[in-house]
Amino acid sequence: MCHYIVGLMLRLGRVVFLLLGAGLLLAACTTGSPSAPLSPRASNPAASIWDDEGLHRIGRLPSQDLPAGTCGLFLFSKTPEPALVFYENSASAAALMRIDGALMTIPRIAAEGDVEAGYFTRQIFATADGALRLQLSFETEISEQIIGGALVPKGTLRLSGLDGWDQMRPVGGLIACRQADAPAKN
Numbered sequence: 001m002c003h004y005i006v007g008l009m010l011r012l013g014r015v016v017f018l019l020l021g022a023g024l025l026l027a028a029c030t031t032g033s034p035s036a037p038l039s040p041r042a043s044n045p046a047a048s049i050w051d052d053e054g055l056h057r058i059g060r061l062p063s064q065d066l067p068a069g070t071c072g073l074f075l076f077s078k079t080p081e082p083a084l085v086f087y088e089n090s091a092s093a094a095a096l097m098r099i100d101g102a103l104m105t106i107p108r109i110a111a112e113g114d115v116e117a118g119y120f121t122r123q124i125f126a127t128a129d130g131a132l133r134l135q136l137s138f139e140t141e142i143s144e145q146i147i148g149g150a151l152v153p154k155g156t157l158r159l160s161g162l163d164g165w166d167q168m169r170p171v172g173g174l175i176a177c178r179q180a181d182a183p184a185k186n
Helices: 002-012 015-029
Strands: 071-077 084-089 094-099 102-116 119-126 132-141 150-161 166-177
Touching: 071 150, 084 166, 094 119, 094 132, 102 132
Parallel strands: none
Antiparallel strands: 071 084, 071 166, 084 094, 094 102, 102 119, 119 132, 132 150, 150 166
């Protein structure tokens, strides 16, 4: 039955069905106690959210506050337990990520492509010493439910290090904006 569901999901080919179906598939194809304790990843925010052996570099970010008058690009892992893995504030032109357990702010060094809701759809970030390079590409979808922003149904993060490691991860999320506070009235 699980193989039939996977085949059906692949033929549908839509990101929405894939995201919803993945959660349902995991619930249907695995066993476990509903009263089981939280996974180590849920209790340890610095832990990697991907299970691939040797690719435990990207971790979960804490929730982010969106300052008034700015927009934010929020990207989540496409994993059974989605986690915030990338944040960029429109005022900073820098990516915030947790890499190897450490919170890092990585400056943007290049941007190109379409501008969607104030963000270039292809961006490159790098640390000052060049030891870490991040390439981001994503697609947007305008939604009536997000005023001034957009959905990000699919995207790719590619993280590379000077020592030769390289990994690519699928992400999705949204661009959200917070209006500036109204001036004080006398």
